[in-house]
Amino acid sequence: MSVYIALLRAVNVGGTGKLPMSELRSLCESAGFADVRTYIASGNVVFKSALSKTAVKAKLEQCLADYAGKPVGVLIRTGKEMAAVLAANPFKSAAPNRAVVIFLDGPPPADALASASGKHAEEMALGEHEIYVHYPDGIGASKLKIPAAKAGTARNINTVATLAEWAGA
Template identity: 70%
Template sequence: MNVGGTGKLPMSELRAMCASVGFSNARTYIASGNVVFESKLSESSVKAKLERCLETYAGKPVGILVRTGAELAAVLANNPFSSAAPNRTVAIFLDAPPPADVLDNVSGQQTEEIALGTREIYVHYKDGIARSKLKIPAAGTGTARNMNTVAKLAEWTAA
Protein backbone atom coordinates (compact mmCIF):
# COMPACT_ATOMS: atom_id res chain seq x y z
CA MET A 1 0.00 0.00 0.00
CA ASN A 2 1.04 3.59 -0.32
CA VAL A 3 0.88 4.86 3.26
CA GLY A 4 1.25 8.49 2.22
CA GLY A 5 -2.52 8.93 2.17
CA THR A 6 -3.15 7.43 5.59
CA GLY A 7 -1.60 10.06 7.82
CA LYS A 8 0.61 8.36 10.36
CA LEU A 9 0.27 4.59 10.28
CA PRO A 10 2.55 2.79 12.71
CA MET A 11 3.57 -0.61 11.39
CA SER A 12 2.45 -2.17 14.68
CA GLU A 13 -1.04 -0.91 13.87
CA LEU A 14 -0.85 -2.43 10.37
CA ARG A 15 0.16 -5.80 11.85
CA ALA A 16 -2.73 -5.54 14.32
CA MET A 17 -5.15 -4.81 11.46
CA CYS A 18 -3.95 -7.92 9.66
CA ALA A 19 -4.48 -10.03 12.76
CA SER A 20 -7.93 -8.53 13.34
CA VAL A 21 -9.15 -9.78 9.93
CA GLY A 22 -7.66 -13.25 10.36
CA PHE A 23 -4.31 -12.99 8.59
CA SER A 24 -1.54 -14.85 10.39
CA ASN A 25 2.19 -14.31 10.88
CA ALA A 26 2.07 -10.66 9.77
CA ARG A 27 5.45 -8.97 9.43
CA THR A 28 6.06 -5.43 8.25
CA TYR A 29 9.12 -4.24 6.41
CA ILE A 30 10.26 -0.65 6.81
CA ALA A 31 7.67 2.00 7.54
CA SER A 32 6.20 2.18 4.06
CA GLY A 33 3.21 -0.14 4.12
CA ASN A 34 4.93 -3.40 3.24
CA VAL A 35 3.33 -6.30 5.06
CA VAL A 36 3.75 -10.03 4.54
CA PHE A 37 1.22 -12.43 6.05
CA GLU A 38 -0.48 -15.75 5.48
CA SER A 39 -4.06 -16.09 4.31
CA LYS A 40 -6.12 -18.68 2.47
CA LEU A 41 -8.42 -15.99 1.10
CA SER A 42 -8.48 -14.84 -2.52
CA GLU A 43 -6.60 -11.73 -3.57
CA SER A 44 -9.86 -9.79 -3.90
CA SER A 45 -10.98 -10.80 -0.39
CA VAL A 46 -7.62 -9.86 1.13
CA LYS A 47 -7.72 -6.53 -0.67
CA ALA A 48 -11.29 -5.78 0.43
CA LYS A 49 -10.64 -6.65 4.09
CA LEU A 50 -7.51 -4.50 4.33
CA GLU A 51 -9.06 -1.60 2.44
CA ARG A 52 -12.04 -1.58 4.85
CA CYS A 53 -9.71 -1.57 7.88
CA LEU A 54 -7.59 1.22 6.46
CA GLU A 55 -10.58 3.33 5.44
CA THR A 56 -11.88 3.08 9.01
CA TYR A 57 -8.43 4.01 10.34
CA ALA A 58 -7.70 6.88 7.92
CA GLY A 59 -11.23 8.15 7.38
CA LYS A 60 -10.86 7.85 3.61
CA PRO A 61 -10.20 5.12 1.03
CA VAL A 62 -6.66 3.71 0.95
CA GLY A 63 -5.72 1.50 -1.98
CA ILE A 64 -4.07 -1.86 -1.40
CA LEU A 65 -2.07 -3.90 -3.89
CA VAL A 66 -1.69 -7.60 -3.18
CA ARG A 67 0.95 -10.01 -4.49
CA THR A 68 1.64 -13.61 -3.60
CA GLY A 69 5.14 -14.79 -2.83
CA ALA A 70 5.32 -16.42 -6.25
CA GLU A 71 4.31 -13.16 -7.91
CA LEU A 72 6.99 -11.24 -6.01
CA ALA A 73 9.58 -13.80 -7.08
CA ALA A 74 8.41 -13.39 -10.68
CA VAL A 75 8.73 -9.60 -10.46
CA LEU A 76 12.37 -10.09 -9.46
CA ALA A 77 13.03 -12.75 -12.08
CA ASN A 78 11.43 -10.67 -14.85
CA ASN A 79 13.15 -7.40 -13.94
CA PRO A 80 14.49 -6.19 -17.29
CA PHE A 81 17.04 -3.99 -15.49
CA SER A 82 18.49 -6.70 -13.25
CA SER A 83 22.06 -5.58 -13.96
CA ALA A 84 21.27 -2.04 -12.74
CA ALA A 85 21.56 -0.87 -9.13
CA PRO A 86 18.57 -2.32 -7.24
CA ASN A 87 18.06 0.91 -5.30
CA ARG A 88 17.66 2.79 -8.60
CA THR A 89 15.23 0.32 -10.12
CA VAL A 90 11.60 0.10 -9.08
CA ALA A 91 8.56 -1.97 -9.82
CA ILE A 92 5.43 0.13 -9.80
CA PHE A 93 2.75 -2.33 -8.72
CA LEU A 94 -0.68 -2.01 -10.35
CA ASP A 95 -3.99 -3.82 -9.89
CA ALA A 96 -4.22 -4.70 -13.58
CA PRO A 97 -1.84 -5.07 -16.51
CA PRO A 98 -0.41 -1.73 -17.63
CA PRO A 99 -2.27 -0.23 -20.59
CA ALA A 100 -0.69 -0.94 -23.98
CA ASP A 101 -0.22 2.80 -24.58
CA VAL A 102 1.46 3.52 -21.24
CA LEU A 103 4.77 4.47 -22.88
CA ASP A 104 3.01 6.91 -25.24
CA ASN A 105 1.72 8.95 -22.30
CA VAL A 106 4.98 9.34 -20.36
CA SER A 107 6.40 12.82 -19.88
CA GLY A 108 9.60 14.23 -18.44
CA GLN A 109 11.65 11.19 -19.42
CA GLN A 110 15.37 11.83 -19.51
CA THR A 111 17.76 8.97 -18.78
CA GLU A 112 15.13 6.72 -17.19
CA GLU A 113 14.40 3.38 -18.79
CA ILE A 114 10.86 1.98 -18.65
CA ALA A 115 9.53 -1.50 -19.33
CA LEU A 116 6.17 -3.15 -18.82
CA GLY A 117 5.58 -6.23 -16.70
CA THR A 118 2.59 -8.41 -15.95
CA ARG A 119 0.94 -6.02 -13.46
CA GLU A 120 3.96 -3.79 -13.01
CA ILE A 121 5.83 -0.98 -14.66
CA TYR A 122 9.58 -1.26 -14.21
CA VAL A 123 11.64 1.92 -14.13
CA HIS A 124 15.39 2.23 -13.94
CA TYR A 125 16.38 5.69 -12.72
CA LYS A 126 19.95 5.87 -14.03
CA ASP A 127 20.57 9.25 -12.39
CA GLY A 128 18.53 8.52 -9.26
CA ILE A 129 14.87 9.03 -8.49
CA ALA A 130 15.31 12.32 -6.59
CA ARG A 131 16.24 14.33 -9.70
CA SER A 132 13.81 12.64 -12.02
CA LYS A 133 10.98 14.58 -13.67
CA LEU A 134 9.42 11.38 -15.02
CA LYS A 135 5.62 11.25 -14.99
CA ILE A 136 3.80 8.02 -15.81
CA PRO A 137 0.03 8.66 -15.69
CA ALA A 138 -0.79 4.93 -15.62
CA ALA A 139 1.21 4.62 -12.38
CA GLY A 140 -1.08 7.02 -10.52
CA THR A 141 -3.02 4.26 -8.79
CA GLY A 142 0.04 2.10 -8.17
CA THR A 143 2.80 2.04 -5.62
CA ALA A 144 6.51 1.70 -6.28
CA ARG A 145 9.04 -0.44 -4.46
CA ASN A 146 12.72 -0.64 -5.27
CA MET A 147 14.26 -4.00 -6.06
CA ASN A 148 15.94 -4.25 -2.64
CA THR A 149 12.51 -4.09 -1.01
CA VAL A 150 10.96 -6.50 -3.52
CA ALA A 151 13.82 -8.95 -2.89
CA LYS A 152 13.35 -8.79 0.89
CA LEU A 153 9.58 -9.31 0.65
CA ALA A 154 10.07 -12.22 -1.77
CA GLU A 155 12.60 -13.72 0.63
CA TRP A 156 10.17 -13.45 3.54
CA THR A 157 7.35 -15.07 1.57
CA ALA A 158 9.60 -17.96 0.58
CA ALA A 159 10.58 -18.67 4.20
Protein backbone atom coordinates in the same frame (compact mmCIF):
# COMPACT_ATOMS: atom_id res chain seq x y z
CA MET B 1 -2.88 -20.99 3.72
CA SER B 2 -1.46 -18.72 1.05
CA VAL B 3 1.27 -16.14 1.56
CA TYR B 4 0.35 -12.61 0.49
CA ILE B 5 2.18 -9.32 0.25
CA ALA B 6 0.14 -6.14 0.67
CA LEU B 7 1.56 -2.91 -0.72
CA LEU B 8 -0.21 0.18 0.58
CA ARG B 9 -0.42 3.34 -1.52
CA ALA B 10 0.66 6.75 -0.18
CA VAL B 11 1.47 5.57 3.33
CA ASN B 12 4.10 7.53 5.27
CA VAL B 13 5.17 9.35 2.12
CA GLY B 14 5.70 13.10 2.24
CA GLY B 15 3.83 13.47 5.51
CA THR B 16 0.57 12.00 4.19
CA GLY B 17 -1.21 8.87 5.23
CA LYS B 18 0.57 8.31 8.56
CA LEU B 19 0.26 4.70 9.64
CA PRO B 20 2.68 3.25 12.17
CA MET B 21 3.75 -0.23 11.14
CA SER B 22 2.80 -1.56 14.57
CA GLU B 23 -0.78 -0.40 13.83
CA LEU B 24 -0.68 -2.04 10.40
CA ARG B 25 0.44 -5.33 11.99
CA SER B 26 -2.37 -5.08 14.55
CA LEU B 27 -4.94 -4.33 11.83
CA CYS B 28 -3.81 -7.36 9.84
CA GLU B 29 -3.89 -9.61 12.89
CA SER B 30 -7.37 -8.39 13.85
CA ALA B 31 -8.49 -9.19 10.30
CA GLY B 32 -7.48 -12.78 10.93
CA PHE B 33 -4.22 -12.83 8.98
CA ALA B 34 -1.40 -14.97 10.38
CA ASP B 35 2.38 -14.62 10.65
CA VAL B 36 2.15 -10.87 9.97
CA ARG B 37 5.42 -9.03 9.29
CA THR B 38 5.87 -5.44 8.14
CA TYR B 39 8.87 -4.15 6.23
CA ILE B 40 10.06 -0.53 6.46
CA ALA B 41 7.62 2.27 7.15
CA SER B 42 6.14 2.58 3.67
CA GLY B 43 3.26 0.13 3.95
CA ASN B 44 4.64 -3.32 3.13
CA VAL B 45 3.21 -6.32 4.93
CA VAL B 46 3.64 -10.07 4.44
CA PHE B 47 1.12 -12.48 5.96
CA LYS B 48 -0.76 -15.74 5.52
CA SER B 49 -4.47 -16.19 4.96
CA ALA B 50 -6.88 -18.90 3.88
CA LEU B 51 -8.91 -16.24 2.03
CA SER B 52 -8.68 -15.62 -1.71
CA LYS B 53 -6.54 -12.79 -3.03
CA THR B 54 -9.69 -10.75 -3.81
CA ALA B 55 -11.13 -11.33 -0.35
CA VAL B 56 -7.82 -10.42 1.33
CA LYS B 57 -7.71 -7.14 -0.60
CA ALA B 58 -11.32 -6.25 0.26
CA LYS B 59 -10.90 -7.11 3.94
CA LEU B 60 -7.66 -5.16 4.32
CA GLU B 61 -9.01 -2.13 2.45
CA GLN B 62 -12.08 -2.09 4.74
CA CYS B 63 -9.93 -2.35 7.90
CA LEU B 64 -7.70 0.47 6.67
CA ALA B 65 -10.67 2.68 5.71
CA ASP B 66 -12.17 2.15 9.16
CA TYR B 67 -8.82 3.06 10.76
CA ALA B 68 -7.96 6.05 8.56
CA GLY B 69 -11.46 7.38 7.91
CA LYS B 70 -10.76 7.38 4.18
CA PRO B 71 -9.91 4.85 1.48
CA VAL B 72 -6.34 3.52 1.46
CA GLY B 73 -5.23 1.84 -1.75
CA VAL B 74 -3.92 -1.70 -1.39
CA LEU B 75 -2.24 -3.85 -4.00
CA ILE B 76 -1.91 -7.56 -3.27
CA ARG B 77 0.58 -10.06 -4.65
CA THR B 78 1.04 -13.69 -3.75
CA GLY B 79 4.49 -14.85 -2.76
CA LYS B 80 4.86 -16.58 -6.14
CA GLU B 81 3.77 -13.44 -7.99
CA MET B 82 6.32 -11.31 -6.11
CA ALA B 83 9.08 -13.81 -6.92
CA ALA B 84 8.03 -13.66 -10.59
CA VAL B 85 8.10 -9.83 -10.53
CA LEU B 86 11.66 -9.93 -9.20
CA ALA B 87 12.74 -12.56 -11.76
CA ALA B 88 11.23 -10.52 -14.62
CA ASN B 89 13.16 -7.35 -13.68
CA PRO B 90 14.64 -6.17 -17.00
CA PHE B 91 17.20 -3.98 -15.22
CA LYS B 92 19.13 -6.65 -13.32
CA SER B 93 22.48 -4.92 -13.89
CA ALA B 94 21.19 -1.63 -12.42
CA ALA B 95 21.79 -0.67 -8.80
CA PRO B 96 18.76 -2.09 -6.95
CA ASN B 97 18.05 1.24 -5.26
CA ARG B 98 17.83 2.92 -8.69
CA ALA B 99 15.36 0.50 -10.22
CA VAL B 100 11.72 0.42 -9.15
CA VAL B 101 8.65 -1.62 -9.82
CA ILE B 102 5.38 0.27 -10.06
CA PHE B 103 2.71 -2.22 -9.01
CA LEU B 104 -0.72 -1.92 -10.66
CA ASP B 105 -4.02 -3.74 -10.07
CA GLY B 106 -4.23 -4.79 -13.71
CA PRO B 107 -2.13 -4.85 -16.85
CA PRO B 108 -0.53 -1.50 -17.69
CA PRO B 109 -2.17 0.38 -20.55
CA ALA B 110 -0.58 -0.32 -23.93
CA ASP B 111 0.41 3.35 -24.20
CA ALA B 112 1.84 3.54 -20.65
CA LEU B 113 5.41 4.14 -21.83
CA ALA B 114 4.50 6.34 -24.81
CA SER B 115 2.41 8.63 -22.59
CA ALA B 116 5.29 9.20 -20.14
CA SER B 117 6.74 12.71 -20.10
CA GLY B 118 9.91 14.31 -18.75
CA LYS B 119 12.05 11.34 -19.76
CA HIS B 120 15.79 11.88 -19.68
CA ALA B 121 18.09 8.93 -19.02
CA GLU B 122 15.42 6.71 -17.47
CA GLU B 123 14.61 3.33 -18.95
CA MET B 124 11.14 1.80 -18.72
CA ALA B 125 9.61 -1.58 -19.45
CA LEU B 126 6.18 -3.12 -19.02
CA GLY B 127 5.48 -6.19 -16.93
CA GLU B 128 2.31 -8.24 -16.53
CA HIS B 129 0.79 -5.94 -13.89
CA GLU B 130 3.79 -3.70 -13.35
CA ILE B 131 5.90 -0.99 -14.88
CA TYR B 132 9.66 -1.28 -14.32
CA VAL B 133 11.74 1.91 -14.27
CA HIS B 134 15.49 2.36 -14.02
CA TYR B 135 16.61 5.78 -12.78
CA PRO B 136 20.36 5.86 -13.57
CA ASP B 137 20.70 9.38 -12.12
CA GLY B 138 18.52 8.61 -9.09
CA ILE B 139 14.79 9.00 -8.63
CA GLY B 140 15.20 12.35 -6.84
CA ALA B 141 16.77 13.94 -9.92
CA SER B 142 14.16 12.58 -12.31
CA LYS B 143 11.38 14.60 -13.94
CA LEU B 144 9.75 11.45 -15.34
CA LYS B 145 5.95 11.35 -15.13
CA ILE B 146 4.08 8.16 -15.97
CA PRO B 147 0.31 8.76 -15.96
CA ALA B 148 -0.46 5.04 -15.55
CA ALA B 149 1.59 5.01 -12.32
CA LYS B 150 -0.95 7.21 -10.51
CA ALA B 151 -3.09 4.13 -9.86
CA GLY B 152 -0.16 2.13 -8.53
CA THR B 153 2.56 2.14 -5.93
CA ALA B 154 6.31 1.86 -6.41
CA ARG B 155 8.93 -0.16 -4.55
CA ASN B 156 12.64 -0.35 -5.31
CA ILE B 157 14.24 -3.67 -6.19
CA ASN B 158 15.80 -3.98 -2.72
CA THR B 159 12.32 -3.91 -1.19
CA VAL B 160 10.87 -6.25 -3.81
CA ALA B 161 13.70 -8.73 -3.17
CA THR B 162 13.17 -8.66 0.60
CA LEU B 163 9.40 -9.10 0.28
CA ALA B 164 9.86 -11.98 -2.16
CA GLU B 165 12.36 -13.60 0.21
CA TRP B 166 10.07 -13.24 3.23
CA ALA B 167 7.10 -14.62 1.27
CA GLY B 168 9.15 -17.61 0.17
CA ALA B 169 10.44 -18.43 3.67
